[in-house]
Amino acid sequence: MNHRIQYAVTGGPEVLQWVEAPLSDPGPGEARVRHTAIGINYIDVYQRSGAYPVPLPGAPGFEAAGVVEALGEGVTGLAVGQRVAYVDGPTGAYAEARNYAAHRLVPLPDGVTDEAAAALLFKGLTTHMLIRRVWRRDNGPWALVHAAAGGVGLLLTRWLAHEGGRVIGVVSTPEKAKAVEAEGAEAVLVVPRGGSYEGIPAEVKRITGGAGVGTSFDSTGKDTWEASLNSLAPFGLLAAFGRASGPQPPVELAELAKRGSLAVQRPTFFNHVATPEALRAASKDVWDAHLQGILTARIHAQIPLREAAAAHTLIESRATTGALILVP
Ligand SMILES: NC(=O)c1ccc[n+]([C@@H]2O[C@H](COP(=O)([O-])OP(=O)(O)OC[C@H]3O[C@@H](n4cnc5c(N)ncnc54)[C@H](OP(=O)(O)O)[C@@H]3O)[C@@H](O)[C@H]2O)c1
Structure with missing residues (x-):
């Protein structure tokens, strides 16, 4: 049965x-x-x-x-x-x-x-979408990656670093920070569970020499919303692709203008691979990246x-x- x-x-x-x-x-x-x-x-x-x-x-x-x-x-x-x-x-x-x-x-x-496929397909395709269709690499090399030691986070950190991105990761423990550094992050900020994310923008400004990040990849959602917005360079993008801590608040467009002509995007994997052709092509990229050691x-x-x-x-x-x- x-x-x-x-x-x-x-x-x-x-x-x-x-x-x-x-x-x-x-x-x-x-x-x-x-x-x-x-x-x-x-x-x-x-x-x-x-x-x-x-x-x-x-x-x-x-x-x-x-x-x-x-x-x-x-x-x-x-x-x-x-x-x-x-x-x-x-x-x-x-x-x-x-x-x-x-x-x-x-x-x-x-x-x-089979084990690698089950660990990689959804998360690898999500990373593929974030790298190919979301990342604002024209807005400076720096990127903020929340939940950087998670399933998507480690893949994203490594692929960004491989493509010349300079990653600042955010994690909740020093052990996770080590794992994220091993994937190529230049800096990792540790905010313990229950801790405040308020200090992140100042740290990001310090690390980036005042520039801020071109993209914040934020799958944490509610708790990191303000930290993400305040860490962005002018014309930066908040890529809100998950909400592990709860839903993001509504966005005031005037507020985005005031904080530096910012953009907010809510990318979703299902739009990225909506047709069988897109799914097969992107999956092939993921397997190739895995076999080349870019996606582990x-x-x-x-x-x-x-x-x-x-x-x-x-x-x-x-x-x-x-x-x-x-x-x-
Ligand atoms: N938009 C899309 O198409 C798409 C596709 C796939 C995944 N996602 C999103 O990407 C994120 C990662 O997915 P995943 O499957 O790889 O999961 P995961 O990252 O392995 O697990 C979630 C991580 O989020 C962090 N986190 C921060 N605040 C949290 C809270 N209040 N409760 C629980 N976790 C919290 C934790 O890392 P720390 O303890 O280090 O903070 C945790 O390890 C999820 O938010 C998911 O919804 C989106």
Whole structure:
């Protein structure tokens, strides 16, 4: 019998339940994928907690790697036994196996392990978007990266540094700071849990010789909003791509003018890879970057799928450095 993780109500990690999930043959255009590694992403927490509304019962998980086990009618370009990964809705990746739209499956090249794929695909594509479509590299080399030791944060730090960006990371512990320095950050600011981010702009100005950063990559949200705005160089961009601490406040355009002709963007991965062609092309860039050592899969822990609640507790506790994956 196939199993998956499901929640009947939103709430804390304890709402995640291990349930039987009978699996039919794949329908037209679908492939059945037997999962070998499943990625955990902070969006799974937003949905489970109710911060992002989802229909109930909810089935968490946007990404997994695995092996094609059966093909539905009309599927071409895929073979039974082929290694693949996917990252998209509908959610439900926290499962032993599932049927999925074949045209949204990404082939896994040799050299990319299933574990690396599950740790990298969503976070690597997000980083790809931030580097290729968001980063204001024309506005000076300096970039501020919040949650720099997180799953996305480590990848972003390394890729920015590789492309000539000068990264100032923000993390909550000295151990995380070491990990971020190892990925190429020039400076790392440590703000302990419960601490104030108020001092960040002054530190950023000191480090950048008064210039400020051209882009602040801010996935923390509410708690770091002011610090991000006040750390920007004139015409700088606040790339608000997540909200781990809560939603960002509304923006007054006049306030952005007053603080230096600033811009605010809310980029989202799903717009970046909206078509199968864009997804495959960007995924290839991510695998290439991985194989060249630009994107390293830093896996904090591999946790059994049925213990998904423990994995959510861990990521929410801010104790992780790099990615978490679930293994069926
Ligand atoms: N826009 C998009 O398309 C997109 C796509 C993927 C991910 N994201 C966003 O990117 C961020 C990173 O995702 P991830 O999956 O790699 O998670 P993650 O960064 O591994 O985990 C979140 C990190 O946020 C920091 N944080 C700061 N304040 C927090 C708080 N109050 N509660 C919890 N964490 C807090 C923690 O680092 P410290 O303890 O060091 O502060 C924590 O480790 C998330 O905000 C996610 O929503 C956005």
